[in-house]
Amino acid sequence: MLTVAVTGATGAQGGATARAALAAGHHVRALTRRPDSPAADTLRQLGAEVRHADFDDRASLDAALAGADALFAVTTPFGTGTDTEIRQGKALVDAAAGARIGHVVLTSAAHADRGTGVPHYESKWVIERHLRASGLPWTVIAPAAFMDNYAGGWTLDGLRSGNFAWPMPSDLPLTLIPAADIGAFAALVLGRRDDFAGHRLDIASDACTPAQIAAALGAAAGRPITHEEVPLAYVRTHSEDLAAMFAYFTGTGLDVDVAGLRHAYPEVGWHTFGAWASGQDWGALLDR
Template sequence: MLTVAVTGATGAQGGATARALLAAGHRVRALTRRPGSPAADTLRGLGADVRHADLDDAASLGAALAGADSLFAVTTPFGTDTDTETRQGKVLVDAAAAARLGHVVFTSAAHADRGTGIPHYESKRLIERHLRAAGVPWTVIAPAAFMDNYAGGWTLDGLRDGTFAWPMPAGLPLTLIPAADIGAFAALVLLRREEFTGQRLDIASDARTPGQIAETLTTALGRPVVHQEVPLDQVRRWSTDLAAMFAYFTTHGLDVDVAGLRRDFPEVGWHSFADWAAAQDWDALSASAPARR
């Protein structure tokens, strides 16, 4: 039985990883800045050991990591900025090395090692480099675009009007993955560290075009949904970072070997976009999120 520390445990990727590890019978230390939050209480109910840890506080990280076997590390610039993400990621890696952990699994982004120029990919690229040099056994998993993003934000706004608003042409494929599959794959990597140490793996569960996504959402919602391409200039006015990401998706794409992953790691239980969409409670999502105009 392993003891795995999980950062971002109350978020999508960390939470999915924590749940997958607990379901497999392992001990989870759920690291969070808000140990009294409802999400933290949910993890406690599942058997996790919830501990306070702050990525800006090396001492809190050292205390939270002491005696753990492994670490699942997730960072984000959203809510702060990419410089903060890079700094926090390096502090986390250094804390893991100081605690002499047996394995660090860092979740990055597909293609982040290719010099994409996307700000929140480049910050992860810097953390990956720091991890490789830290002297701790490591694995990098790099998810493609998140299916879960289609259940919120501007996508959910558009779906109220029967529109799948997305900043890509209708016929260009994009590789996709839900948080549940990221967590399942991360747990697999953590539990089979000898097999995965020193590897970097781009991961995805499916590849769909925006047109196909709209068709799938039509079926899932039970009403017509059509794709509408959002101009990049409109995205850029809101976020230059996300505009750079969608420009990369359009000009380069995210080529991930979905078939190979499904063949080699069937135990992950990879979900297609249709699987994921059918499992969402779209009526509840629409009711819980206020319309933004």
């Protein structure tokens, strides 16, 4: 049994990893800035040890990582910015090095190592390189686009009116993954350090076109939903970063070897997009 420290434990990827690591029999140390939150209480009830940790407070990181065998590291620029993400990511890696963590599993983004020009991919690549230079045993898992994003935000607003508004052509495939599969794969990697240390893996569970996504969402929600291509210029008025990402999806494409991953790691239980969609409570989501 490993003692696994999990950052972002009350978020999507960290929460999924914490649950999967607990299910695998590991002792999970859930790190969060808000140890008194409902999400933290849920993790406690599942058996996790909840610890306070703040990326901008090195002392809190040192205390939270002391004695841990492994670390699942997740960073985000959203709500702060890429400069903050880089600073915090480097601080986390430095704290892990100080604690002599035996294995760091960093979640990045598929293709972040390919010079995409997408700001929040480039920031993750900076952190990846800092981890590689740290001397720590490392693995980078790099998820494709998140299925979970289709159940929230402006996408959900469009679904309420029967439109899957997405800034890509209807017939262009995109690789996708739900947080649950990221967590399951991360737990697999954490439990098999010798097999995965020193490797970077792009991961995805399925590949679908926007037209197929709309059809699957409509079938799961029990209402007609059609894809509407949103102009990139509109996205750019809200976020240059996201516009750059969708331009990359449309131009270069986010290819990941889905079939190879399913064959090599069947124990992950990879979800198709349709299976993921059918597992959501669309009645509650769409009738809010």
